[in-house]
Amino acid sequence: MSLLIKNGRIITAADDFIADIFIEGEKITTIGKDLSMPADKVIDASGKLVFPGGIDPHVHLDMPFMGTFSSDNYETGTRAALFGGTTMVIDFILQRQGHSLREALNEWKGRSDNNCIGDYSFHMAVTDFNEDTKKEIRTFIEDEGIVSFKTFMAYKGALMIDDRQMIGLMEEVKKHGGIINVHATNGDIIDYLVAKFREESKRAPLYHYLSQPEVTEAEASERFVDMIHYTGCPGYIVHLTCEGALNVVRNATRRNQHVFVETCIQYLLLDASLYEQDFEGAKWVMSPPLREKKDQETLWAGINQGLVQVVATDHCPFKWEQKLLGKDDFSKIPNGHPAVENRMELLYSEGVHKGRISLNKYVEVACTNPARIFGMFPRKGTIAVGSDADIVIFDPEEKHTISAASHHMNVDYSGYEGWELTGKVKTVVLRGSVAIDNNECLVEKGYGQFIRRNKVTGNL
Numbered sequence: 418m419s420l421l422i423k424n425g426r427i428i429t430a431a432d433d434f435i436a437d438i439f440i441e442g443e444k445i446t447t448i449g450k451d452l453s454m455p456a457d458k459v460i461d462a463s464g465k466l467v468f469p470g471g472i473d474p475h476v477h478l479d480m481p482f483m484g485t486f487s488s489d490n491y492e493t494g495t496r497a498a499l500f501g502g503t504t505m506v507i508d509f510i511l512q513r514q515g516h517s518l519r520e521a522l523n524e525w526k527g528r529s530d531n532n533c534i535g536d537y538s539f540h541m542a543v544t545d546f547n548e549d550t551k552k553e554i555r556t557f558i559e560d561e562g563i564v565s566f567k568t569f570m571a572y573k574g575a576l577m578i579d580d581r582q583m584i585g586l587m588e589e590v591k592k593h594g595g596i597i598n599v600h601a602t603n604g605d606i607i608d609y610l611v612a613k614f615r616e617e618s619k620r621a622p623l624y625h626y627l628s629q630p631e632v633t634e635a636e637a638s639e640r641f642v643d644m645i646h647y648t649g650c651p652g653y654i655v656h657l658t659c660e661g662a663l664n665v666v667r668n669a670t671r672r673n674q675h676v677f678v679e680t681c682i683q684y685l686l687l688d689a690s691l692y693e694q695d696f697e698g699a700k701w702v703m704s705p706p707l708r709e710k711k712d713q714e715t716l717w718a719g720i721n722q723g724l725v726q727v728v729a730t731d732h733c734p735f736k737w738e739q740k741l742l743g744k745d746d747f748s749k750i751p752n753g754h755p756a757v758e759n760r761m762e763l764l765y766s767e768g769v770h771k772g773r774i775s776l777n778k779y780v781e782v783a784c785t786n787p788a789r790i791f792g793m794f795p796r797k798g799t800i801a802v803g804s805d806a807d808i809v810i811f812d813p814e815e816k817h818t819i820s821a822a823s824h825h826m827n828v829d830y831s832g833y834e835g836w837e838l839t840g841k842v843k844t845v846v847l848r849g850s851v852a853i854d855n856n857e858c859l860v861e862k863g864y865g866q867f868i869r870r871n872k873v874t875g876n877l
């Protein structure tokens with residue numbers, strides 16, 4: 418099977434030029450002007466942008482959490498991602514405390530194997546680091562191609578590890594060429610505030626927000642940044658939301674420390690005023706919560722300053738009836754919101770179209786940096802000879818409106834209902850196959866492959 422994409426405006430993190438792309442099998446084999454080789458299929462991309470498939474390195478599909486499961490499984494989640502121009506996601510495996518990493522990997526494979534439409538990988542969340550877990554780190558990196566390990570500084574008794582475990586894990590991960598991801602919030606302060614508000618009968622979604630003030634994130638981020646500086650382990654802060662936490666990273670760059678920062682699309686576009694309605698605010702109950710307008714500006718600036726390298730989603734959808742589990746108590750509302758389908762179009766419309774970031778920066782934070790940071794570049798994340806043919810053909814002018822009535826995520830509301838966007842995904846190619854065209858998905862469940870990743874250095 419061969420495919421020729423003609424006359425598109427090709428955008429990578431570094432380039433911007435009009436040319437043709439020739440694809441044989443799953444790979445890009447030639448890029449040039451006026452290519453004339455015969456192809457099984459030809460797509461005319463005149464007037465369109467052509468960029469690498471998006472990579473969302475932060476999603477939770479079919480994940481057991483707070484007594485229920487996130488409502489997108491591997492099939493619906495990766496299909497929705499493809500409709501939105503994201504050809505690959507990285508999901509999270511959660512170790513159960515007292516059990517091995519291997520057990521968790523097997524459990525997650527049971528849900529994901531042969532069920533994905535788009536490509537995927539896993540981060541391994543280490544919730545119990547001990548002598549046995551320590552021995553598993555090398556195997557995960559070298560045999561499984563899973564090189565990133567997630568840690569939680571919150572959710573005591575379920576997911577959190579203490580600083581002693583954190584340092585031990587960092588030393589082991591560094592030794593074998595991996596990277597540590599962190600959910601950096603101070604769990605003890607949050608637990609205190611949650612208990613206090615509940616006792617005072619303050620149980621509306623607003624108190625979810627008030628129980629995770631900026632200081633909880635800034636403090637934990639600083640502790641994490643200091644610990645990775647001390648151990649020399651590559652580090653990545655997931656879903657950074659606020660000025661206080663970003664300032665910690667900015668300070669660390671003064672000692673030439675490299676720490677990677679991910680924010681999520683919702684922290685750039687939405688703010689905490691959404692919690693001021695009654696239970697409706699539960700749609701945006703996530704951790705960390707949405708912040709203030711000033712934090713949005715800080716994060717956009719952080720992208721342009723090179724302090725924020727990745728825009729992800731933390732896609733973790735729950736249907737409205739699941740959100741109602743917390744109707745009388747904010748601490749029982751399943752945390753998370755749907756966004757995997759909307760990330761690329763929202764970031765284009767609000768970022769590029771509105772002049773906040775350049776086209777090259779757009780590709781860098783949504784496609785290229787996730788591949789580089791997590792050991793998949795240049796197979797993924799760019800348009801180059803030899804790379805996987807994961808390609809989005811995008812109409813930069815077409816206007817459309819986000820709605821739960823037309824989205825493909827398995828959830829009955831949208832956090833962006835009625836938002837009018839400029840720029841739409843038209844065609845998506847995944848490893849040489851046309852996966853999305855004319856608003857139709859053309860690949861089957863099972864097409865999505867698990868992508869083994871390489872060791873990383875902590876540099877871009």
Ligand SMILES: [Zn+2]
Nearest residue numbers: 475477731733
């Ligand atoms: Zn998450």
